[in-house]
Amino acid sequence: MRKRRDQGFSLLETLAAMFLLALCFGALMHAAGASMALNARAADYTQASLWASGLLDRQYVTEFPSTGVHEGRFDDTYRWKMTVSEPPSETFIRTTAPMRLYRIELTVEWNEKGxxxxxxxxxxxxxSEVPPRDVPSSGGDS
Structure with missing residues (x-):
């Protein structure tokens, strides 16, 4: 008697393999979509960070904000709210150069897909606190 050898796959095995392939492909597409959404969100946070860095770098260099709450907009998308405060005077550290310490809290807000x-x-x-300018006379009394 001769042994019979089956060659190839049955229809049921082929359908099961295609079903598994479709499941894997769907999971891969879901992961790719989630990755793209996270990338877009990271771009928004990076832009907010860049806006905040620029605003904070300007404080006390070119602009001298008073203590209190300040608000504004960077562009049509990003807006900011900055709170400037001083610690209580009893917490000051005495140094040879008169210094003031300011706490700046900056919140950048935007709308992300609703x-x-x-x-x-x-x-x-x-x-540094600049003492009042006492302009000395520039030589000789007049």
């Missing part, structure tokens, strides 16, 4: 999103940045700046 939802409000925000990033918060907190820093402290030490600013």
């Amino acid at each position: 939802k409000d999103a925000s990033a918060r940045f907190v820093t402290q700046r030490a600013v």
Whole structure:
């Protein structure tokens, strides 16, 4: 008697393999879509961080904000709210150069696909107090 050898796959095995392939492909597409959404969200946070960095770098260099709450817009998408405060005078550290320490809390807000999103940045700046200018006479009394 001769042994019979089956060659190839049955229809049921082929359908099962295609079903598994479709499941794997669907999971891969879901992961790719989630990755793209996370990339877009990271881009929004990076842009907010760049806006905040620029605004915080300007503080006490070119602009001298008073203590309190300040608000503004960077562009049509990003807006900001900055709170500037001083610590209580009893916490000052005495140094030879008169310095003031300011706490700056900056919140950058934007709309992300219908939802409000925000990033918060907190820093402290030490600013030297410039004594009042006593203009000395430039030689000789007149």
